[in-house]
Amino acid sequence: MASQNKGIGIGPEAKSAPRGKNHLLVIAIDEYAHCPKLSNCVKDAREFIEVLTDRYQFDPDNITTLYNAEATRPNIHTRLKKLKGKIGAAGTVRRFAFCFFGV
DSSP, X not given: OOOOOTTOOOSTTOOSOOOXXXXXXXXXXXXXXXXXXXXXXXXHHHHHHHHHHHHSOOOGGGEEEEEGGGOOHHHHHHHHHHHHHHHOSTTOEEEEXXXXXXO
């Protein structure tokens, strides 16, 4: 079966580097009001961010985090609105990732 590119441009056949910036929103919660405390969500989120910044050109200035008590519905909504404004211009986004660590 012949290899298929599927338009993602990750192999040697990629003609140019993708344009735009990578943006990331990470929410991690270890401390819930009505559940037992978790021990690795925030740690895992920080390690995930480290991998993305070290290997995949995610600029720390374009990474938004909400940990534990910061991760409220109003704060999440506010951060999403800010991100929408930041990445709304055409051609400015290469990748957008949303990650949640918790229950």
